[in-house]
Ligand SMILES: Nc1nc2c(ncn2[C@@H]2O[C@H](COP(=O)(O)OP(=O)(O)OP(=O)(O)O)[C@@H](O)[C@H]2O)c(=O)[nH]1
């Protein structure tokens with residue numbers, strides 16, 4: 001009975017060659033096709049362009065927890081592997097032996113098939129699933145030096161012993177295998193063992209040709225189809241083995257699989273249908289069962305042009321996929337930058353609001369209340385201040401003197417009241433800003449992931465820093481009075497007490513500032529202010545020189561507050577800074593991809609068209625029960 005389709009390789013236009021050899025069209029490079037292409041944007045070679053791309057990819061990070069980040073990180077890892085494992089070494093040695101990676105579900109009979117094809121038990125097959133955990137590479141002794149050198153799949157340590165370590169590659173030679181072709185028996189692609197699965201994917205990306213092995217029982221599984229899609233998308237050369245097909249089901253199963261392949265656009269790949277059979281004492285399949293496959297590979301091995309064409313197609317497909325893949329990475333980097341910006345904006349908005357609240361507090365006179373107001377009134381009730389004021393309020397001073405009992409100057413108390421009023425304000429705005437920044441981040445997926453530590457509140461030492469800030473400011477106000485007010489009429493040049501008193505008055509002026517000066521005292525001082533208090537303030541603020549100093553003192557205070565709040569905001573901003581992509585990461589990726597694309601178009605790999613296609617030929621009928629040993 002003739003069952004299935006098998007090998008056959010056709011060329012473009014040519015029907016299967018008379019000899020039945022895998023008449024694969026060898027592409028002839030770029031000559032002839034170059035005229036129609038856009039002008040190249042650079043003149044570097046593909047290996048150079050790929051090396052730059054490798055560097056750009058190596059620098060890409062996606063630490064912000066965005067929906068795109070996980071896939072991007074996986075793509076980076078896969079691309080980096082593909083460049084290191086396959087593209088760079090393969091481009092450097094286009095004539096190196098063809099690597100056939102044998103991949104598929106566990107128990108599909110991959111190891112058994114490889115052993116049978118090379119006529120030696122090079123890879124243990126077994127009943128324990130999964131059996132193959134560490135890849136085994138088998139080649140003709142003449143090719144072993146190339147694979148041993150470790151340019152291909154450099155991350156796998158070469159060994160001469162079988163083992164279980166997925167980071168090793170067991171190298172075996174088999175004289176029965178012709179030179180020019182090597183088989184790599186891979187762990188299963190849908191393994192329950194994570195490391196197996198990851199390794200299988202990595203190995204497939206390093207294949208010149210993927211021999212996909214499935215069984216009558218497993219061919220409809222989802223995972224292999226995903227991988228097959230990936231292989232098709234990459235334009236990788238693919239051949240399929242439908243293994244262990246029971247005689248009675250052959251037609252049905254082979255037809256169904258062929259239908260599925262056609263639906264997925266994979267019908268160009270050669271499909272070999274192998275009958276269910278017995279393995280011999282060595283664990284090898286009978287020669288007649290594997291003969292079509294063995295012949296096909298033998299002809300491929302013997303045909304250097306065909307092998308070169310396979311390499312060109314797989315390479316060309318992988319290279320063509322690089323620019324769009326790298327663009328997806330650049331977009332993911334853009335998203336990281338945008339998210340970092342958005343998070344920073346939330347923090348900055350929270351602290352800008354805090355700054356504004358302080359500014360407003362200074363403008364609307366709300367600070368000139370309670371304790372500060374009481375202490376101020378007490379203070380101006382003493383002669384210290386009054387004596388320092390200019391003569392034009394001398395008469396007023398007399399009245400004030402009369403109104404207030406003479407007491408020791410409560411300057412210290414006023415200063416303390418100003419300090420505590422300001423510190424309370426600063427603590428309040430810092431607490432509020434922290435809360436806003438915190439909730440702003442919490443609501444953002446990438447922000448929530450960054451919120452470790454106590455970021456819901458102002459920093460623990462903020463009260464102390466705020467106190468220090470106010471005291472420093474007060475000192476600087478006195479300094480201002482000393483330096484700038486030294487030659488003004490309202491300060492007695494040498495009197496320390498006068499400096500002190502004027503300084504305190506200036507601080508009050510800062511508290512009252514704009515609301516006070518243009519609109520009058522009632523706004524700022526509110527009810528309960530004594531006539532004397534108002535009058536003195538008016539006298540003070542009526543003076544242009546004092547107003548100028550008050551403005552300076554106010555600006556000084558606001559600058560200090562900005563520094564304090566900036567420090568608070570830094571607690572958040574430092575986190576985004578740590579994870580923010582380095583400037584130009586996305587640009588570097590895009591430029592590197594452009595260089596690769598330009599070099600690819602010049603190289604001729606862009607012209608690769610499918611070199612292997614299916615044709616229906618006879619294949620051995622499944623063994624009957626009577627033929628089984
Ligand atoms: N009867 C029969 N047994 C087979 C055939 N092919 C494989 N086996 C047996 O099936 C079991 C699994 O085969 P393996 O070759 O180890 O399968 P594998 O695909 O390499 O499995 P993993 O390494 O786990 O991915 C072994 O016990 C083989 O002897 C076959 O065609 N007929």
Ligand SMILES: [Mg+2]
Pocket residue numbers: 110111112124125131132185186
């Ligand atoms: Mg195996």
